[in-house]
Amino acid sequence: MRSYPLMLESEDSCLEAVAIMTVKDEFHRSKEKPDTIIVQLMGGLGNQLxxxxxxxxxxxxxxxxxxxxxxxxRYHPRWFKYHPYRPYSLNHFATLKDIASPAEIAKLRGLTWVHLKEKLFHKLYANGLHxxxxxxxxxxxDFDPEVLQISTGAYLSGYWQSEKYFKDIEETIRKDFTVITPPDPENIKIANDIRGAEAVCIHVRRGDYVSDSKANQLIGLCSLDYYYRxxxxxxxxxxxxxxxxFxxxxxxxxxxxxxDAPTTYIHNNPSDKNYEDLRLMTYCKHFIIANSSFSWWGAWLSSNQQKIVVAPAQWFNRVHYNDDDRLPKEWVRL
Structure with a gap:
């Protein structure tokens, strides 16, 4: 990835001058390509997808x-003090991988996202780079249909957790979300076992839902009663x-x-290989998912046309949150 001088947080006047000239050059050149959608990636793999x-x-x-x-x-280390580290993971998929430069981000979002010291920020703003x-x-x-009416370059920030945002390009999404990183021998064996069975994926999400009190209050854990039902x-x-x-x-x-049935617990993949777990999930025929975007994608990406997907009736702990658009209508809520 290209290095940009503006990322330096020095107040030295020479460095500031270099930063202003560099961003100004990048900014004006980025105006030549207005028809660009920049999407902010954040959170775990399910959110990124x-x-x-x-x-x-x-x-x-x-x-x-x-x-x-x-x-x-790069710029949210405080978030990782309270949550497991979530790396950028789409490099393991057949997705488009064009990374936005700071100038391109500034053009659509504004320079506050460039994380400059206040003095340098004001100089950049004064140079017309806002x-x-x-x-x-x-x-x-809820699903917001107005978002799909965007017809000019834009910067998108959010979670967008409904298939309604991309259902009409489902074939493209399924192709893009093919894992391209080759599996290791152990995952190949597990994949073959799953393909040869009437495999049912169960996903149990705990992690920060347990350790982070805010996540626990907002989202909450799926109960054992839910899983057994x-x-x-x-x-x-x-x-x-x-x-x-999983x-x-x-x-x-x-x-x-x-x-009281054959059961296999999958625990061979570390957190930085969550794409391996996701790939294995997609080979299953049926699903019991958690209130988690990760298992949502495991179920959605399965190619089984007769799959049964069971999901929690209440996605959030706080009942006033509407989650009607979160699940495909054919999935079962329990």
Missing amino acids: FQYAVGRRIAKMNNFSLKLDLSWF GTRTMIRERTL SIGYIMSRVEKPHFYI SDDPDWSQQHITI
Whole structure:
């Protein structure tokens, strides 16, 4: 990735002059390409997939270029004090990988995102580099159809967690979200086992839902009752199921979830290889998902046309949040 002098946080006048000249040059050259959608990527893999998908849809329908803003992964160390580290993970997929420069981000979002010291920021602003502010923030957890009416270059910031944002380019999204990093021998063996079974994926999300009090209050954990009711629902409809349990807390899952059917606990992939777990999930035929964007994608990307997907009836702990648009209508809520 290209290095930009403006990222230096020095107050030295020479460095400031270099920064202003560099950004000014990049900024004005970026004006030559106004038809660009920049999408902010943030959070874990599931979030990144949703964010990419909405940007991909808008860019494709307008014949625009799509660029990714990865600033969040560099400039939010405080977030990682309370949450597991979430790396940029789309490099393992067949996605478009054009990374937005700081000047391109500034043009659409404004220079506040460049993380400059106040003195240098004001000098840049005085030089006319304050951007056009064509920034679209997610306004609601519901699907917002107005977002899909964007017909000019824009910067998108949000989570966009509904298939309605990209359902009309489903084939493109499925192709882009093919994992291209070759699997290791152990994952190849597990994949072959899953393909040869009436495989049911169970995803148990704990992690920061347990350790972070705010996440626990807002989102909350799926109860054991939910999992056992979902298992019963699957077993009454699927002949000879084999359950594959994926979790960020495999020890807890093994201690608390026992099933009177063949069960395999998947715990060979570290967190920085979550794309391997996602790939394995997609090979399953049926799904019991958590209130997690990660398992949402595992179920959605499965190619089984007869799949049963069971999801929690209430996605958020706070009942006043509307999540009607979050799940495809054919999925079962329990």
